[in-house]
Amino acid sequence: MKKWLLVSILSVLVLALAACSGGDDKTSDTEYTKENPLVIKFSHVTSIESVKGKAADEFAKLVADKTEGKVKVEVYPSSQLYGDNDELDALMSGNVHMIAPSVTKMVKLDPRWQYVDMPFLFQDDEHVQKFFTSDVAKSLLNSDQLAANDIQGLSFWGNGFKHFSNNKRPLVTVEDYKGLKFRAQAGKVLEAQFHALDAGSATIAFGETYAALQQGTVDGAENPFNNFDTQKYHEVQKYLSTSAHGRLDYAIFVNKSFWDKIPADLAAQVNEALAEATELANNLAKDENAKSFENIKATGKVEIHEMTDADKETLKAALQPVYEKFESVITPELIEGINSLK
Numbered sequence: 001m002k003k004w005l006l007v008s009i010l011s012v013l014v015l016a017l018a019a020c021s022g023g024d025d026k027t028s029d030t031e032y033t034k035e036n037p038l039v040i041k042f043s044h045v046t047s048i049e050s051v052k053g054k055a056a057d058e059f060a061k062l063v064a065d066k067t068e069g070k071v072k073v074e075v076y077p078s079s080q081l082y083g084d085n086d087e088l089d090a091l092m093s094g095n096v097h098m099i100a101p102s103v104t105k106m107v108k109l110d111p112r113w114q115y116v117d118m119p120f121l122f123q124d125d126e127h128v129q130k131f132f133t134s135d136v137a138k139s140l141l142n143s144d145q146l147a148a149n150d151i152q153g154l155s156f157w158g159n160g161f162k163h164f165s166n167n168k169r170p171l172v173t174v175e176d177y178k179g180l181k182f183r184a185q186a187g188k189v190l191e192a193q194f195h196a197l198d199a200g201s202a203t204i205a206f207g208e209t210y211a212a213l214q215q216g217t218v219d220g221a222e223n224p225f226n227n228f229d230t231q232k233y234h235e236v237q238k239y240l241s242t243s244a245h246g247r248l249d250y251a252i253f254v255n256k257s258f259w260d261k262i263p264a265d266l267a268a269q270v271n272e273a274l275a276e277a278t279e280l281a282n283n284l285a286k287d288e289n290a291k292s293f294e295n296i297k298a299t300g301k302v303e304i305h306e307m308t309d310a311d312k313e314t315l316k317a318a319l320q321p322v323y324e325k326f327e328s329v330i331t332p333e334l335i336e337g338i339n340s341l342k
């Protein structure tokens with residue numbers, strides 16, 4: 001009788017363990033087909049018309065082609081599935097498998113990602129592209145901080161330089177920023193940037209920014225032209241200065257446990273698709289931002305102040321306190337590493 005009981009208990013335990021490790025968990029030996037594809041959920045916050053939106057959709061197409069439909073990338077744009085406040089958690093818990101946030105939002109896991117906000121750190125798009133494939137950039141993608149949270153960084157996708165906009169007045173001199181309140185993406189570096197200009201800031205999710213500008217919760221924002229254009233900020237912002245004071249760029253992050261389980265043959269094809277989509281994203285970024293600048297002008301709704309080099313030098317000097325405060329956080333290695341690529 002006792003033996004029978006022991007056997008029953010053991011069988012229940014074995015079944016329970018099998019259920020835990022099974023579930024809908026994908027394993028390397030699952031046979032994927034067009035009818036039963038491996039699904040990669042890719043969540044992002046911008047529109048399908050944005051640089052990121054176009055590159056994400058192209059990635060999905062490339063994956064479908066290369067794997068003959070055995071892997072399906074489901075792209076969820078426009079914060080449809082998860083917004084800024086929860087996409088990283090969703091990635092860590094495996095509810096989505098891939099995200100492409102503006103890198104400063106990774107400050108939650110590693111403050112060094114705020115390198116991107118350091119004022120005037122990057123000289124031009126070519127400098128940024130050199131950084132993306134550099135050893136310092138790889139050290140961010142492969143950091144212990146990400147690994148400890150079951151995240152792997154795969155590659156960088158560029159967007160562009162950010163420019164200040166607002167609703168109250170043209171931003172010509174550094175005094176013009178005083179007393180205004182700006183929307184910030186995340187982190188203390190951006191807070192310090194606005195503080196250095198005697199302005200205030202509030203962290204607001206991308207999906208809520210249009211409403212915040214419309215309702216006057218904040219007066220201004222900072223965006224690459226492409227985000228300004230594809231979010232129709234010309235409807236809620238009157239003045240734009242071509243400050244190019246910081247960058248907004250993306251990196252592709254995946255849930256490591258999920259990624260490592262993709263069968264090797266399919267993983268090779270998905271990685272090939274990602275390399276091609278990365279190239280496309282990086283080629284697209286500069287042109288799309290230039291087109292968007294023309295679109296913004298064509299609305300006739302935004303007064304544009306084209307900043308001269310001298311204007312930018314004055315702004316750069318005013319933002320110097322950000323370096324004093326954050327150089328050690330971002331780390332001299334990273335800042336010097338980026339400077340050495342000029």
Ligand code: LMR
Pocket residue numbers: 045046052101102159185205206227248
């Ligand atoms: C922002 O919040 O302004 C950006 O991160 C949006 C984006 O992903 O381009």
